[in-house]
Amino acid sequence: MRVSTKSFQMQWLNSFTLRQQNLLDIQRQVSSGRRVATAADDPVGAAQMTLLQQGLDRLDNYAANADTARRRLSLSEGALSEAADLVNRVRELAIQAGGAAQTPETRQALANEAREIYRNLLDIANTQDGEGRYLFAGNRVHSLPFIENGATVTYTGDDGGRSQRIGDNRVVAEGNPGSEVFQAIRNGNGTFAVSAAAGNSGTAFFTAASVLNPAAWPASDFTINFTAPDAFEVRNAAGTAVLTGSYSPGDSIAFAGISISFDGTPAAGDSFQVSPSQNQDLFTTIRNFIATMEGDLSSQASRAQVQSQLNASLLDMDRALDKLGEVRASVGSRLAVIDQQVDNNQELGLQFTQTLSLLRDVDYASAISELEQQMIGLEAAQRSFARTRSFSLFQLL
Numbered sequence: 001m002r003v004s005t006k007s008f009q010m011q012w013l014n015s016f017t018l019r020q021q022n023l024l025d026i027q028r029q030v031s032s033g034r035r036v037a038t039a040a041d042d043p044v045g046a047a048q049m050t051l052l053q054q055g056l057d058r059l060d061n062y063a064a065n066a067d068t069a070r071r072r073l074s075l076s077e078g079a080l081s082e083a084a085d086l087v088n089r090v091r092e093l094a095i096q097a098g099g100a101a102q103t104p105e106t107r108q109a110l111a112n113e114a115r116e117i118y119r120n121l122l123d124i125a126n127t128q129d130g131e132g133r134y135l136f137a138g139n140r141v142h143s144l145p146f147i148e149n150g151a152t153v154t155y156t157g158d159d160g161g162r163s164q165r166i167g168d169n170r171v172v173a174e175g176n177p178g179s180e181v182f183q184a185i186r187n188g189n190g191t192f193a194v195s196a197a198a199g200n201s202g203t204a205f206f207t208a209a210s211v212l213n214p215a216a217w218p219a220s221d222f223t224i225n226f227t228a229p230d231a232f233e234v235r236n237a238a239g240t241a242v243l244t245g246s247y248s249p250g251d252s253i254a255f256a257g258i259s260i261s262f263d264g265t266p267a268a269g270d271s272f273q274v275s276p277s278q279n280q281d282l283f284t285t286i287r288n289f290i291a292t293m294e295g296d297l298s299s300q301a302s303r304a305q306v307q308s309q310l311n312a313s314l315l316d317m318d319r320a321l322d323k324l325g326e327v328r329a330s331v332g333s334r335l336a337v338i339d340q341q342v343d344n345n346q347e348l349g350l351q352f353t354q355t356l357s358l359l360r361d362v363d364y365a366s367a368i369s370e371l372e373q374q375m376i377g378l379e380a381a382q383r384s385f386a387r388t389r390s391f392s393l394f395q396l397l
Contacts, residue, residue, distance in 0.1 A: 058168075088321065090286055137156075138159055162175060192276055194312065195272065208261040218256060222236055243255045288309070
């Protein structure tokens with residue numbers, strides 16, 4: 001079969017075009033640094049690259065979320081630390097007030113300092129994060145969480161909490177609601193609270209309150225009545241006597257799995273109420289101490305009342321410190337979780353980046369070698385075509 005010169009030329013042109021296209025592809029890879037520019041270059045690799053890039057974008061979002069959570073938690077930790085220092089200071093004032101004779105002037109000075117601390121604690125409870133969002137407002141971050149109404153402080157936030165996703169399978173709360181931090185504080189020793197009846201006329205006051213057997217405590221009201229300066233009875237909420245006995249100053253009265261120590265001499269008819277612990281906000285605890293400092297000390301009986309109130313305040317402040325410490329520990333653990341997750345995300349991002357680079361980026365050594373080969377091949381093909389396209393049968397005869 002005879003092949004025309006025209007057919008040869010078309011084959012050579014197709015070969016040139018293919019070689020030129022290959023050369024252009026290699027040149028593009030070398031100049032851009034990318035092996036895959038479009039999905040057509042490597043459909044399977046392009047699909048893998050899309051998934052890897054989505055993973056990297058997701059990790060970037062997690063990093064931003066982690067920064068937000070870390071910033072708010074760090075601010076919360078600082079606020080809680082400052083609040084604990086202030087409560088500790090009020091506790092020192094209470095010990096100072098009960099440890100030595102105080103004049104009306106020194107007692108008023110203690111009350112004034114406690115009142116300033118009260119104002120500072122209210123400011124801490126209303127701390128913002130620098131972006132106009134309140135740290136302890138729950139989900140209502142744009143509303144002032146604690147508002148003073150006369151002698152009380154009202155919480156206007158909610159019990160919820162905002163969270164940030166910092167990993168595929170990890171979500172971290174970026175704060176604690178104010179209701180948990182400043183309100184959900186059990187008074188007394190956390191199990192029960194003791195208070196002296198307002199009409200007590202003796203000099204007896206309670207000094208300590210402890211739990212001997214938690215399982216035996218029925219979480220019910222009891223009343224300790226002193227029937228004489230040296231005798232007492234304990235009645236339950238129904239008015240039934242559950243214990244009677246003799247009393248001397250410094251004795252402890254134990255019943256229903258608890259023990260309460262007293263000092264001083266009661267008068268017949270004096271009584272003390274024992275009630276299950278209830279939530280009492282931190283601001284009420286500080287106000288109670290201020291009221292105690294500004295109370296009546298004109299008689300021995302009133303001084304005994306003040307001592308009982310001081311001891312009750314000390315128990316309440318211990319519980320407040322426990323709560324602040326508990327929340328601070330929770331905040332610290334979440335900060336540690338964030339740091340750990342950020343490290344994990346960075347390691348995963350490095351793996352994604354390396355895999356993406358292997359799929360997408362050009363191997364310069366191989367690409368340059370291929371470029372040189374393509375150029376040599378194209379040049380050789382051009383010379384060969386130039387020599388053969390003018391051949392004819394007459395030149396060979």
